[in-house]
Amino acid sequence: MLRFLCISLFLSFTMAKNLPKTMKAVGLYKYLPITDVNSLIDMEVSVPAPKKREVLIEVKATAINPIDTKVRAPKPNVETQLRILGFDGAGIIAEKGEEVTRFKLGDQVFFTGDLSKNGTNAQFVVLDDLHVALKPKNLSFEQAAAMPLTSVTAYESLFDRLLLTDKDKGKSILIINSAGGVGSVASQLANNLGLKVIGTASRPETEEYSKKHGVHVVLNRKNDLEQQLKDNGYSNGVDFILVNYDPYPYWNTLMKVIIPQGRICLVVDSSGLVDIKPLKAKSITLVSEMMNTRIAYNTEDKYRHTEILEAVSKMLENGQLKSTLSNIISPLNAENLREAHKLIESQRTIGKIVLSGF
Incomplete structure (x- = not known):
């Protein structure tokens, strides 16, 4: 038991120590038509730090949903800081807040995003652990990333x-x-x-x-x-x-x-x-x-969100559900993300589009 604890502490220290200070991300300042090259742009930004009940996840794959295109759609707003979209994905726990007990560093997870925060179109994302569950063991990161939001x-x-x-x-x-x-x-x-x-x-x-x-x-x-x-x-x-x-x-x-x-x-x-x-x-x-209603409004039953994610993970593992991944685009950059948005806006997609790799 002591040996296991020592190994876990060593891994935690090593992962936290090796975290970069900046990360690649794709986001926007202006809300523009997807045909505009500035509608989604490549940027280098600071790696966010998790608070008490949050986890920092190294994103391995992220899915594109109609909500991404709706949020990005033309409007007069201008952001003072890069707005990063992306509302579900899969990855690895890289760091966590002191009150997070459900996960350990190195856990492979899948997750839904948070409309009130920067999203998953980046190398790292910070989320409240309510949004996160262990990834189905039998699925790749891309297959898992296709599933949480839907x-x-x-x-x-x-x-x-x-x-x-x-x-x-x-x-x-x-x-x-x-x-x-x-x-x-x-x-x-x-x-x-x-x-x-x-x-x-x-x-x-x-x-x-x-x-x-x-x-x-x-x-x-x-x-x-x-x-x-x-x-x-x-x-x-x-x-x-x-x-x-x-x-x-x-x-x-x-x-x-x-x-x-x-x-x-x-x-x-x-x-x-x-x-x-x-x-x-x-x-x-x-x-x-x-x-996202339960979490956005902090309802008494907000933990139902986590329970559903965990139930979905089990169903994917035991074959009751199969991944709806239909298209993988790589790497995750502004050009490819704009192409994914175009596909969603065509309303002719089948299943889910996932981007992976930087």
């Missing part, structure tokens, strides 16, 4: 917002945009629960991807969804709907195909005003999901 979002959407349980086995769920990051995790979780999973796609490759990730029936999003549901045996509608896309163009259809007393969860903001009056006649429950 998995927590999908998990909360199904179990905390739509309130699904094993008693819902055999019921139906319609997942709008089932080939996207959240959709391809939600379809696996719903399938594991025994639900009949219906997805939407528009291309042969997205239809195939959806089916590989737990979708039983794939509807063509460009055609009449109500009629397609009827053609596939759902004339009475569906029990649950998860909307991973702008709900505005789908709204009237959603109101028609949800069963009385059904539940709908919105993950994406509506681009226009919608009429909520149809909800009343059917007594429909409409809920929204934002991954």
Whole structure:
């Protein structure tokens, strides 16, 4: 025991001692169109220091999400310090605050980001340990980095917002945009629960991807969804709907195909005003999901975020979930990150894009 303690102390001292003072990062000062070379720039900045409940993570891989492009989108704000985006990833614990007991230096972890702080598009990131869990042992850093944000979002959407349980086995769920990051995790979780999973796609490759990730029936999003549901045996509608896309163009259809007393969860903001009056006649429950709500508002159940990350890690290890990584871009620099943002903004991506290496 003494020998183990000595080794741990030695490793901790060595890692802390060898930390660089500066790091490479990609960020912005101005919020510009992604076609502008200054929309994301390469910089050298100071390595941040963790506070009491924080960990410093050496980033090995970071994923790109629609939230990155939304935060970066053109607006008049100008930052006085480099704003670093990136809201999930995987890496190694390099240093930790004195109150952190869940991790030791050298632990391999995956994590969600924090909108209120600099993010993961850098060699190091500081996060409250609530955002972090041990990386699934069977996944590479890139495979693991693809999962945290979308998995927590999908998990909360199904179990905390739509309130699904094993008693819902055999019921139906319609997942709008089932080939996207959240959709391809939600379809696996719903399938594991025994639900009949219906997805939407528009291309042969997205239809195939959806089916590989737990979708039983794939509807063509460009055609009449109500009629397609009827053609596939759902004339009475569906029990649950998860909307991973702008709900505005789908709204009237959603109101028609949800069963009385059904539940709908919105993950994406509506681009226009919608009429909520149809909800009343059917007594429909409409809920929204934002991954970081518990931590951002310091809710009493904020540790639920960590519990979900830990549960996802176990599911990935035991094969109940598989990584939705679809594209690795390397190295992580401004040019490649701009390309990743362009891909996300094209709205034609499948699964998750991950950048790794500096």
